Amino acid sequence: MLEGIVLGIDEMDAQHQMLLEIAEHFRCVSKGTEAEVQSHMASVLNALLDYATYHLAAEEEFLKAIDYPDFREHKILHHRLLSTLRKNCLLFREQCLSARQLSDFIEQWITQHILEEDAKYAAYLRNLRTEAKEGVHAGQRSPSESLA
């Protein structure tokens, strides 16, 4: 499921993988009988909400640590994501949204954000690393140039 949405940042990829596994678990439960849905759904949803809250906060700490220039915008997107997720969970609990609809929303919510937004900080980090490497090489060249 994670195929194609790997950012190349181990910690974030592991957390995204965990989010997607919980979403997958949610989908499996949503396909069960009415009784199964009733008895398991609440705990899976709570696990998803808890882990999503944990991941978004951890990602924000990571973005601060790398001095990501679009940190504020990304944090606002996270805030919106969580409130939309909470709103849809509430709609589900009030039976205004089916388990299937909520499951579709959750999977789209996660993958779209990773592919469209998290991919931007991954690209920023790749550029930083490339620049750092080139800087090191340039630094290594200068002394030999000065000796020539």
Ligand SMILES: [Fe+2]
């Ligand atoms: Fe993320």
Ligand SMILES: [Fe+2]
């Ligand atoms: Fe994010």
